Amino acid sequence: MNVTDIQDAQLQGDKVTGTSKYVESFPKFSKSAKGNFLTIKCEEATKGETINWELSEAKTKGSGTLDEDGILVIQLHSNTQKITLKNGNTSKVLDLTGLTLSPSE
Numbered sequence: 430m431n432v433t434d435i436q437d438a439q440l441q442g443d444k445v446t447g448t449s450k451y452v453e454s455f456p457k458f459s460k461s462a463k464g465n466f467l468t469i470k471c472e473e474a475t476k477g478e479t480i481n482w483e484l485s486e487a488k489t490k491g492s493g494t495l496d497e498d499g500i501l502v503i504q505l506h507s508n509t510q511k512i513t514l515k516n517g518n519t520s521k522v523l524d525l526t527g528l529t530l531s532p533s534e
Contacts (some may be wrong), residue, residue: 435466438528445469447528449505458502465505465530469523473516474499482513489500505530 435455438447449465458466458472463478474480483492487510497502503512508530512523 434513437469438460438467440469440523443521444524444527448529448531451531453533462504462531467503467505467512467525467528469512471495471499471501471514478516483513483515485511487494492498 434450435452436447436449438445438449443458445467447510449467451463451465453463455466456463475497477497480495480499482495482501482503484505486507487519488501489504497523501512505525505528509526510525512525514521514523
C-alpha cells in the first residue's frame with residue numbers, strides 16, 4: 430500500500446488540506462483496521478530530534494513518540510480532530526478542518 434492509496438493531502442504550515450480516502454483494509458496499521466488515515470512525515474525526527482504527538486478525540490491510540498523514520502500514520506474519524514506535535518518546548522497544532530474524509534463505499 431502506498432501513501433497515495435490512503436490520501437491525497439498536503440501540509441502547509443499548520444493546515445492539512447485534501448482528502449483522506451476510506452480504506453477497507455490496512456493490515457500494516459493493524460489486522461482489522463479500516464477507515465480514514467493520514468500520514469505525515471516530520472523531518473526533525475529523521476535528524477535525531479524527539480517528536481511526541483497527540484491526537485485529540487482519538488478512538489484508539491492517541492499519543493506516542495515518532496521513531497527515526499519520522500513517519501506518523503494515524504486513523505481519523507473527524508476533520509475536527511487536531512494533531513499536536515511537540516519537540517521540547519516547541520508545539521505545533523495541525524488543523525485538519527481542510528481535510529475531507531471520504532466515506533466508505
